[in-house]
Amino acid sequence: MAQMDLRQHVLSAGRAVLDMMEREWQPLSAGELELRLDQVVEDILESDLVGKVETQPSSDVYVQLLQSKPSPGPQAFPTAAALTGPTEEGATASEADSEAVRCISELLQSSKSMARLAGRARLSLSHTVLLSLSLLSERVSYRSVSRRFQLEKGNIHRIFFSFCERISNLKEEQIRWPVGEEAAEALFPFSSLVVKKEQDEGRCFPQVLGVLGHTQIPIRLPVGKHALESVGPAEKRKKKKAHPDCWLNLELVCSCRGQFLHCRVSKGSDVDRGRRLRDRLKQNPELMPPGSCLVARAGYPLTAQILTPYTQSNGPDQELFNQTLEEHCQILDQAVSSLKVRFKRLTYLDIGNYDRARTVVYTACVLHNVFMQMGQELHGESETESTVTVQEEEQEEEEEGVQRRDVVADLLLTNGNSGRT
Template identity: 80%
Template sequence: MDFGQHVLSAGKAVLDMMEREWQPLSAGELDFRLDQAMEEILESELVGKIETQPSPAVYIQLLQSKASPAPQVSPTAAAFSGLTEEGRTTEDQEETADSEAVQCISELLQRSKSRDRLAGRAHLSLSHTVLLSLSLLSEQVSYRSVSRRFQLEKGNIHRIFFSFCERISSLKEEQIRWPLGEEAAEALFPFSSLVEIKDQDEGHGLPHVLGVLGHTRIPIRLPIEKHDPERVGPAEKRMKEGQSDSWLNLELVCSHRGQFLHCRVSKSSDVDRGRTLSDRLKQNHELMPLGSFLVARAGYPLTAQILTPYTGEKGPKQELFNQTLEEHCRILDQAVSSLKARFKRLTYLDIGNYDRAGTVVLTACVLHNVFLQMGHEVEGESETANLLTAQNEDGEEDEEGVQRRNEVAELLLMNAHSGGA
C-alpha cells in the first residue's frame, strides 16, 4: 500500500513537471520577451549608426536624437553647464557641455579599478549609458519617462542606473580626497583678512581655515514596512515632523572653492554630528596643517581642530567671531545648493532602500567634484535652514577647543580695533 502511494506521488510529480515545461507562456512573460527582443534590435541599430560616425560631436548628437523621439532641450546641458561664451548659440553650448560631460565620465569609468561591465543590455555603448544616467540624476523624472526617451525597457533602465552609481561611487577615494602636504597648504585660506594683514608685518602665526564642516538632508521614500499611514505626506512635511529615517544625512567638508574634501552618508536616526570626524582629526595630527582648523555651525563638537560659534550671551568679541565664522559657513551653503541644483534627483529620492539611496547621493558628490575640476559651475538657491545642525543646542566642547577659540577671537578683535583693515 505504501509502495503504491509512492509510485502515485512520483507519477504526479512527473506530470506537473511536464506541464510546466510545455505549457504556453503567460501574457506577462510574452510581453517581457517581446520587449527584450525590441531592445536588442534598437540597440543594434544604434550601435551600427554610431560606428559609422567618426566625429565625437556627431556621436553625442546621434545618441540624443535616438534617445529623444521628439525634439526637446537636452536634459543634461542645463545641469552640467554653468559657462557661457559670446558668439555661441544655446544649442552649441548645450552640445559642448553634453559632449564634455559624457566624455569625462566615460574616461573615468574606463580608468576605474573595477573592470566589471555595467549592467544592462549587451552592446549598450558606454557613452549612451553615461548620458542616460546623467539624465536621471539631473532631472526629477520617472524611469518610465526615461524609458520612453531612450527607448529601453523600464527594468533595464533601473539596472543600468544603479550599476552606473555603484561604479561612480567606488571612485570616492580618488575624487573626494582629504588634502595632505602641499595640497593642504594650497587649500588653506585666512580666517579673516584683518588678522592676515596685521600679522604679516609682525611675523606671527596666522589662523587659517582648511575647510567648512556642515550637513544637509536628502529626503527619501520610506520602505513599505516603515510607513505610518497617518503621517505619510510630502517629503518636506515628513522631514519637518522628524519622521524616523525619512531622509539621509549628508555630512560634508568643503574647500573655499566648494570642492568636497569629506562626505559621510547616514540614516537620519544616525546623529553623528561630526564626532567620528573629530576623533579622526585628533588621532591623526598630519591631517591638519599647523595653525589650521575647520569651521562649523553650532551643534558640532568644539575642539582644537573644529571651531564653532559662541552661544548664549555674547559680547563684542564673541559677536565678531561668530560673524566671521558665519561668512565661511556660507561657502558650504553655496556648495550644497550647487549640488542640488545640478542633481535635481536629490530633491527627493524615490528609493526605499537606504543603501541604494546612499549610493546615489555619494555618486552625486563624486560627480560634483568632477565637474568643478572641469570648470562647470552651477549656482542654486541657498538653503541655510537645512544646513543647520542644532542652532539652539550646544555641541560638545573640550578645553583645547575653548582655549583655541578664545585665542582666535581675541586676535580678531585686537586687529579690528587697531584698524588692521
C-alpha cells in the same frame, strides 16, 4: 527539521541562480528588438555597399548606391545641458555636454571596480552616461526615461544603479582629504583683517582648511516603517516629528571653492554630528597643517581643530567671531545648493532601500567634484542647514578648543579696532 533546512537551502540557491541569470540575460522589448534589427540591416547594407564599390569603383555606381542606402533617423537622446552649467563664451551646450560625457566615460573606463556595466541593452558607454545623468539631474520616472531611450524599464533601473555603483566606488579617488602641498594650497584666511602676529604668545589667526556641515536628503520610508502622517511636499517630510529613517544625513567638508574634501552618508537616526571626524583628526594630526582649522556651525564638537560659534555671544568680540564664522559657513551652503540644483533627484529620493539611496548620494557627490574640476559650476539659492534641533542638544566643548576660540575672537576685535583707527 532537516528536510525544512534542506528545502530552505535549495530555495536560497534557486533564488541566487535566478538573480544571476536576470543580471546576465534580460528579454528585449519590441522597441529594443526593432532598434537592433535596424542596426543589423544597416550593417548588412553597408557591407554590401563596400563590396560593390571595391569590385566596381565607378563614381556613378557609388552615388547610386549611396542614394539608395536608407538614412537612419535621428535618435532623440537627452542632453546633459542641465548638469554642465554655464559654458565659456563661444562654447555651445552640445560641446559642454560632450565634454562632460567624455570625462565621465573615461572615469568609468579607467575604473577597475567592475568588469562592465549591468544591463543587457547594449547601449554605448556615452549613452549609458547620458541616461544616468538624466535620471540624476531631472525629477523624471524610469518609465519616462524608458520611452526616451526605447529600453525596457527594468533595464533602465539596472543600468542606472550599476552606473551609480561604479561612480560611487571612485569616492576615495575623487573626494580626497588634502595633504602636503594640496593642503597648503587649500588653506584660506580666517579673516581679511590685517594680522599682527604675536609669536611670543603664540597668538595668531588660524588658516581655514575647510567648512564642516551637513544637509538632509529625503528618501522613501523603507517597507515596514511607520507611514508619515503628512504627505505634503518633500521639504515638509524633514520635520522633527517625521520618522528618522525618511531621510539621509549627508556630512560634508568643502574647500573655499566648494569642492568636497570629505563626505559621509548616514541614516537620519545617526546623530554623530562630526564626532567620528573629530576622532580621526585627533588620531591623525598630520591631516591638519600647523596653525589650521575647520569651521562649523553650532552643534559640532568644539576642539582645537574644529572651531564653532559661541552659542550665547557676550560682547563684541564674540559677536564678531560668530559673524566671521557664519561668512565661512555660507561657502558650504552654496556648495550644497549647487549639488541639489545640479542633481534634482536629491530633493527626494524615491528609494526605500538604504544602501541604494546611499550609493546615489555618493554618486552625486563624486560627480559634483568632477564637474568642479572641469570648471563647470552651478549657482543656486543658498540652503542654510537647520540648527533648531542642533542647538537643543548640549554642544561638546574641549578646553583646548575653548581657549583657541577665545584667542581668535580677541584677535579679531583687536585687529578690527586697529583697522578702523
